[in-house]
Amino acid sequence: MVDLSINCAGIKSPNPFWLASAPPSNSAYQNCKAFEHGWGGTVWKTIGEPVMNVFNRYGGLDYNGQKIFGLNNIELISDRPIEVNLREIAETKKLWPDRAVVVSLMVESKRETWHEIVKRTIDTGCDGIELNYGCPHGMSERGMGAAVGQVPEYCKMITEWVKEVSTIPVIVKLTPNVSNIQLPARAAKAAGADGISLINTINSIIGINLDTFELKPNVGSLGGHGGYAGPAVKPIALHLLSQVAIDPEVNLPISGIGGISNWRDALEFILLGASSVQVCTAVMHYGFRIINDMIEGMINWMESKNISSLDQIMGKSLPRISDFGNFDLLNRTIARIDQKKCIHCNLCYIACEDAAHQCIDLTPVNGHNQTEVREKDCVGCALCSLVCPVEGCISMVRIDDGSASKTWNQLLEDFKKSGKKLTWENLAEFQHKHGIEID
Amino acid sequence: MKNIAPKLPVEEYEKNFAELHPPLTSNSAITEANRCLYCYDSPCMKACPTHIDISTFIKKISTGNLLGSAKTIYESNWVPLTCAKACPVEVLCEGACVYNLTGEKPIEIGRLQRFAIENYFSKGMPVIFHKSPVNGKSVGVIGSGPAGLACGAELSLLGYKVTIYESNKIPGGLNTWGIAPYKMRREDSLKEVEMVKSFCVEIKTGTMIGRDIKVAELLNQHDAIFLGVGLGESPPLSIPGEKLPGVIGALEFIEKVKSENWEDVHVGKRVAVIGAGNTSIDAATEAKRLGAEQVFIIYRRSDVEMPAYKFEYDLAKKDGIVFHFLTSPKRIVGKYFVEGIECLKMKLGAADNYGRRRSSPIPGSEFIIPVDMVIKAIGQETKSSFLSSIPNLTLDNEGCVVVNPKNFQTTNPRIFAGGDCINGGKEVVNAAYDGKNAAHGIDKFLSLPYGGK
Structure with missing residues (x-):
């Protein structure tokens, strides 16, 4: 009751x-x-x-x-x-x-x-x-x-x-x-x-x-x-x-x-x-x-x-309310498109292409466009899943196994401990170590 | 005719020929426009033979940019009101709408297009296109149907002096004369003609090429010619009794109805329409709406092979049209006028070259349907005698003009063609596409160093 x-x-x-x-x-x-x-x-x-x-x-x-x-x-x-x-x-x-x-x-x-x-x-x-x-x-x-x-x-x-x-x-x-x-x-x-x-x-x-x-x-x-x-x-x-x-x-x-x-x-x-x-x-x-x-x-x-x-x-x-500094930088998600549910409106494509990271390809297949995520380039921003009008068609999938975790605050702490400065180079080294490439 | 169907009260006619699809109100148009997902590289645009940028014109309706919406439509299609009202949208744009895949109602693209264009007309057709400077070249267009209008409009904006020759006193071709009145009235087509005329396109009505002006003369007068002559008469049934009073071709009948003088169009009490294409459905429903008591459609194959669109079939059934499938006319019965039609039962056999199953008569299955009127709707012949009078033109086995699909040029380099006379009879929207693209074919050709005369 x-x-x-x-x-x-x-x-x-x-x-x-x-x-x-x-x-x-x-x-x-x-x-x-x-x-x-x-x-x-x-x-x-x-x-x-x-x-x-x-x-x-x-x-x-x-x-x-x-x-x-x-x-x-x-x-x-x-x-x-x-x-x-x-x-x-x-x-x-x-x-x-x-x-x-x-x-x-x-x-x-x-x-x-x-x-x-x-x-x-x-x-x-x-x-x-x-x-x-x-x-x-x-x-x-x-x-x-x-x-x-x-x-x-x-x-x-x-x-x-x-x-x-x-x-x-x-x-x-x-x-x-x-x-x-x-x-x-x-x-x-x-x-x-x-x-x-x-x-x-x-x-x-x-x-x-x-x-x-x-x-x-x-x-x-x-x-x-x-x-x-x-x-x-x-x-x-x-x-x-x-x-x-x-x-x-x-x-x-x-x-x-x-x-x-x-x-x-x-x-x-x-x-x-x-x-x-x-x-x-x-x-x-x-x-x-x-x-x-x-x-x-x-x-x-x-x-x-x-x-x-x-x-x-x-x-x-x-x-659950926290600050950006406590968010896990290595919690990695990417977009996956369920081709069976896709209605070919291509809104995910144009949003990603013009407003995000250009990682959705548009390929003509059987008279319509097939939208496919180039997973290695996807930053997991989720914009595509937000513009998709079909429920459950684009899902954000976690791809890391959770073994590595590092927040911004922790990273800065690590830098401090090892005497590193916050530079683009040091940041790139951290990203590279975890398979994250940003160009 | 033996038994003419009694005339109906005026208001009854108006009710029967009232629009099937009423216009959208401003509010409903905006609501519907907002429902559009604004797809990128949208399937509806690809499904439209003229490739109107549909999601863009709909987006513009949603923001209240109605003038811009009309312009987007016109950039691809010069007869958009006719297309909005007469296109088989179910199998074209609306059939391709992504909402079909989500189980939702597709966007009402046809009605939204109509909304944008009718608004444009109601504002007095403000100028949205500007002509290129006059280039001193002239093109003669034969036929003021959708193909001719589209070609003329496009060429005129490109700087050509365009003259359209139309044998009928009233221009517009099938847009004016061939569309069922409950889909579209003549005045809508004439507004589209006015729009094209506003680009300084001259239309010489009541002028038949071959009769009033010789083709050779025309070739002398103009740098290039566009043929948008459409199709001609219904072919003969080649059965006895065909000459009896009460037998009429579907196009001739529909043209009479389109005069909108309902009372002057006689229909029999009982009417047989031969054939089951979209024109047959138009003729049958129009006869019914004019007061015929019973209308039969006689078709030698079954409903599966029937060329009419499903929504046309549904409309006919709603109007109470009786279908005789697997039935072929053998003879029209009557001494002084039509009294009945003798038919044979048919059976289906193997598929023909087009994939449709052939039908063959069942011996001894003759039966007579008593009717007062027979409407022949078994397609139209090409205007072969006129077309074959034109020098160096090549016609295919069906009598259609052969063109290069890229630029719509015929085998006579100075003559281009489009619409029903090249495809044997398709939609208005196909003709609109042909005419517009032929204009660019002509422009390219006449821009060559030795193009033209």
Whole structure:
């Protein structure tokens, strides 16, 4: 029997899937509907300072005919009066006691203002608070959102103010628009935060209209940077998540966010240390109903792997994160093409020929081209296998027996011991010894 | 005719002759274009007789470079709209699509090509090709079908003064007159003619060479001649009753249908089509769609030997055409007009030189199918009397003009030829290839020190 329930920073929910603080979690109507569909929790769309939105506010990035590969927005925090939000949060929590109701907050950087909103929020009966230090547009110009998240000192200061009065878990949501994500995460930790969530949206301009030269989205005739989200940002989110997750100075529960569209994406975040995941763009594209497949797919996967709870896999891939210097230089792979599966699109050939190492030959055979790897010249870069449209047609095969192993760091160490310098000649000698020829 | 099929309401005709394959919308074209893998040295390109760089024109559709897409197509083929609509794509480009090997639907290349070209026409055919400077030489092209148009367009861009002579009042040859209306309408062909004319190619319609202008005169007027005359009449069945009213050749029938004055084309209530090639299927389905109650295809071999493509056979079956395989016509019955066709049952024997099994009659197996109309679709003869009037031309045993396959030059050095008159009847796309390449053959020949007159 699979148990999907989680505890993220002391906030419990029957499954790891939460709505991210965003348009889908804007109202009691939406959050309650999401819960009816099965969502485990919600992070209520950020409440706080009075704001007013512009009308046009989203821009979609389509790719090869696929809609919304990425989505950006210039929407602000909740533009509904704070009293309405607080009342609806209380009502929602009362109706759904088993779901996680977390409230995202953002107010001006004054201690009393933060104290007041935190107290009023706790009064709703919600399960936790998320501090929005990430919003990259509109609010940051007013000294809030990313303007806080980008300065570790501010991050620490405001988190401390919140922690002074909060009786419920406090999660700090980080902006990815920084050069080192670990610094604001450490600041949050130092201030006593109970958890971290990341990533907020990435600064972006989604595109330009080639007829009018206007930015997308266009407001009147103007546009500007907005927050980028959706499937396209997932790899960036996974990296930033891992950076926080492996940092011993942070060591906090994490709620993962960034391009999660299905149970597979969610599992990747969990394997890199997230204990809950938050979803926005996929819901904006398809609605709350996607939760059905997310839950069912995850359960089926867990059953097939004999995993009974998410604790068993949380962070399971973190030990595999390392640096280039620790990678084995002698772990040799080459490409092999299964001629029976080949459909003769020749994409492997042209990719290798123009963009890699010119080691695939194109030979006419029976009216079509046969693609063959010249194994002695193949560097095992795997580009051909990536462009091949047929599953299992090009496989990367390991050809060394594993007896020899040498990382870059070890090699440099060896050089040092034997008094050698790092020169092209010395490197070539090492390569030659192991049958590696690079010309 | 004894029993003429009753006329149909106008909307019924329009429905019956509506396009089999509707155009792609802009969205669906982009989606389909994005599905293309953009193969390198792609099999579809090799399978196209004109070698259109298909994956490139499709890639250009996906990026919204529709003008560039049309240009890529035209660089290989001057009648791409006709090819998009009339090519047997299942056995050419789409049949070679790599998706066939993955069990997925091949890319709809024909419909994408149509999308690019129709967009080009709808934009008013903006200039995408520039003529070389006029070189003072002139070429006469006989026939304005696909071979003649392709040859004329190419030569004109190379700087030649080109005159196309067309016996029909309306140009385009079989592109205009020979393609079933539910595949393509006449106006599409005429747009392609306009495109070629825009390169300053002159088309003299209603001008029959041999009758209105002598061949010798033409050889005097021009530095070289291109023959794109296609084929002629259906050969006689050589059975009694062939002269009875109600017997018609398939091409003549199809040409009447292509006038698109549906009501004026009489068909019998019951129609027999002799032969089972692609033209037979066209004639049979057109007769059915004009209101014939029952249409039979009579073929002396079996469905295995039938020359019609499978998708044509499927279309005929969908239209309710009744096939009499292993059946040969012996006599057309009737006193003043066709009343029936007497047939013999056949059996199959050993394979002939082409690998098709011969058929022979079963004695005493005669039976009569009552019909009001007989359409002869047993192929077409070459225009042998015209062709043999041309000096120093060599014809093969089938009556086709013999050419050097490299440059399409005939045995009369100043005369080149392409299309059905050299191959005995193939696809539009083959004619388009011949015409274009013959143009280069002519250009090379006339660039020789002693080439031409």
